[in-house]
Amino acid sequence: MNEQTMRKSRWQTGMFLLIIIVLSYLSSAITAFNFVQGLATIPKALGWIFSNLMVTQESLEKLPKILEKLAETIFMSIAATTLAAVVSLFLGVMGSKTTKVNNFLSVFARFIASVSRNIPVVAWSLVLLISFGQNSVTGFLALFVGTVGFLTRAFIESIDEASQSSVEALTATGATYFQIVSKAVIPQALPQMISWVLFMVETNIRNATLVGILTGTGIGYTFDMYYKMLNYNAVALVTLCIVITVIVVDLISNHIRKVIL
Amino acid sequence: MEAAYIKRKADGRIHIKSGSKGDQAVRWTIITLAVLTVVAFLFFNYAGLELGPAIKETAYNVKVMFLEPALNHFDLGEAIYQVGVTLGLAFLATIIGAIIAFFLALMAAANLAPVWVSRTVRVFVAIIRAVPTVLWVLIFAIAAGLGSEAAVLGMLFHSIAYLVKAFSEAFEEVDKGIFEALQSTGANWWHIIRSGVLPSTFTYLLSWVFLRFEINFGVAVAMGAAAGAGGIGFELFMASGFYFDLREVGFITYAILIIAVLLEVLSTRLKKRYLPAASN
Numbered sequence: 001m002n003e004q005t006m007r008k009s010r011w012q013t014g015m016f017l018l019i020i021i022v023l024s025y026l027s028s029a030i031t032a033f034n035f036v037q038g039l040a041t042i043p044k045a046l047g048w049i050f051s052n053l054m055v056t057q058e059s060l061e062k063l064p065k066i067l068e069k070l071a072e073t074i075f076m077s078i079a080a081t082t083l084a085a086v087v088s089l090f091l092g093v094m095g096s097k098t099t100k101v102n103n104f105l106s107v108f109a110r111f112i113a114s115v116s117r118n119i120p121v122v123a124w125s126l127v128l129l130i131s132f133g134q135n136s137v138t139g140f141l142a143l144f145v146g147t148v149g150f151l152t153r154a155f156i157e158s159i160d161e162a163s164q165s166s167v168e169a170l171t172a173t174g175a176t177y178f179q180i181v182s183k184a185v186i187p188q189a190l191p192q193m194i195s196w197v198l199f200m201v202e203t204n205i206r207n208a209t210l211v212g213i214l215t216g217t218g219i220g221y222t223f224d225m226y227y228k229m230l231n232y233n234a235v236a237l238v239t240l241c242i243v244i245t246v247i248v249v250d251l252i253s254n255h256i257r258k259v260i261l
Numbered sequence: 262m263e264a265a266y267i268k269r270k271a272d273g274r275i276h277i278k279s280g281s282k283g284d285q286a287v288r289w290t291i292i293t294l295a296v297l298t299v300v301a302f303l304f305f306n307y308a309g310l311e312l313g314p315a316i317k318e319t320a321y322n323v324k325v326m327f328l329e330p331a332l333n334h335f336d337l338g339e340a341i342y343q344v345g346v347t348l349g350l351a352f353l354a355t356i357i358g359a360i361i362a363f364f365l366a367l368m369a370a371a372n373l374a375p376v377w378v379s380r381t382v383r384v385f386v387a388i389i390r391a392v393p394t395v396l397w398v399l400i401f402a403i404a405a406g407l408g409s410e411a412a413v414l415g416m417l418f419h420s421i422a423y424l425v426k427a428f429s430e431a432f433e434e435v436d437k438g439i440f441e442a443l444q445s446t447g448a449n450w451w452h453i454i455r456s457g458v459l460p461s462t463f464t465y466l467l468s469w470v471f472l473r474f475e476i477n478f479g480v481a482v483a484m485g486a487a488a489g490a491g492g493i494g495f496e497l498f499m500a501s502g503f504y505f506d507l508r509e510v511g512f513i514t515y516a517i518l519i520i521a522v523l524l525e526v527l528s529t530r531l532k533k534r535y536l537p538a539a540s541n
Binding site for chain 1: 282283286287290291294295297298300301302304305306307308310312314315318319322323326342345346348349350352353356387388390391392393394395396399400401403404405408409410411412413414479482483486487491492494497498501502505507510513514517518521522525
């Protein structure tokens with residue numbers, strides 16, 4: 001590395017940092033974010049969390065009610081993920097380069113995936129809430145749509161990655177399209193797909209909280225209710241329940257992943 | 262001998278499928294998920310649901326949303342400004358998160374820190390990750406008041422957790438030879454980080470940060486709607502929850518969609534260039 005390249009790379013680093021600083025300044029200006037105030041709130045917030053977010057005897061009485069809503073949320077997430085996985089499997093097989101039926105269907109599958117992934121889950125839940133009302137189905141559908149988008153993209157990638165050579169081998173034996181897909185592509189990509197599905201179950205349990213706050217279903221609604229009633233002990237209990245659930249699901253899916261991959 | 266590697270059924274036929282532990286785990290996972298899904302539908306609360314009219318109405322609503330978008334309660338300039346606010350929130354949370362995550366990742370990487378430090382950081386990160394972002398924002402909103410501070414701080418947690426995982430994995434892949442070479446010249450820990458680890462992972466780290474920025478944009482929209490953090494998400498919430506103005510919802514959705522697709526295209530390009538191996 002001679003002096004000139006060194007000087008050039010130093011100049012590039014400088015420019016890069018300058019751009020980042022300018023963008024940060026613009027962002028904090030447009031959002032009225034105050035760095036100093038932001039830093040100052042951290043100890044204050046942590047102090048508040050430790051003094052107010054405590055599970056007390058009184059809030060424990062609400063536990064059965066909370067657990068019931070928590071179960072609803074977990075079931076909602078699992079059902080949304082599983083059904084989305086079935087739909088995504090079809091879209092994924094159609095969308096992947098190695099197994100596509102024709103170009104039109106491939107582009108169509110990718111288009112559906114992209115649209116349903118990039119329209120925020122917030123928009124879906126708000127639109128569905130208008131006509132489906134305040135019940136589990138609304139939350140289920142909102143999660144379902146977003147999950148289809150994400151899983152289709154993931155499945156397309158897993159299928160593309162897994163199948164090249166075995167597809168060629170089966171084509172050489174004269175296997176039909178359905179035989180190739182069911183005997184070569186899916187068995188090969190399946191462990192990877194299951195891994196994505198498990199990841200999505202965990203993500204959806206967390207997303208279900210957000211969707212629940214917006215659509216008034218499941219544990220998100222419970223949280224929102226206690227939050228607005230300023231019953232912070234119950235809020236703490238709800239948060240604790242969610243944390244435990246997510247960690248348990250995470251541990252289970254990590255274990256399964258270790259066995260199958 | 263034969264029995265050791267050829268498994269036969271009771272009637273003497275040979276098992277064609279290998280039936281390894283992995284296959285069984287896959288099968289049981291699928292069965293469990295399927296059963297839980299069926300149970301879920303029996304368990305759901307169907308209060309006030311009329312499926313037929315609801316589907317018809319939603320189809321009509323979606324049609325109005327996407328085919329007749331319009332702005333009624335604010336103008337285009339305001340819409341662009343609100344998108345800017347959301348982008349700003351996402352950017353701040355990403356940048357501050359990246360800086361903090363960098364130092365935490367140094368502590369979490371197994372080849373740079375003692376085992377007990379890296380394990381502690383990892384457990385800490387796992388707990389942070391388990392609390393949904395919206396709860397972090399709402400909890401901070403009580404302490405800091407509704408506003409950008411609460412939103413950025415709340416979004417910070419998941420950004421840090423995500424980036425610590427990505428960064429520490431990148432650090433762990435740094436060639437051992439680099440450490441040895443630098444150590445033999447008498448470099449201390451910080452020298453090794455600055456001239457060994459950072460240069461060889463920098464582009465990698467950068468694309469992870471951009472990937473997180475893309476995610477944070479979506480999160481910022483959601484926080485605006487669910488936690489009153491402002492920006493285009495809040496307008497979306499107002500348009501649908503207060504004004505019931507589907508045309509405006511459509512317009513805002515298009516605005517979000519355009520930004521999201523732009524970010525996705527950019528990040529796929531970055532990913533292809535700098536992250537050939539990373540699949541998730």
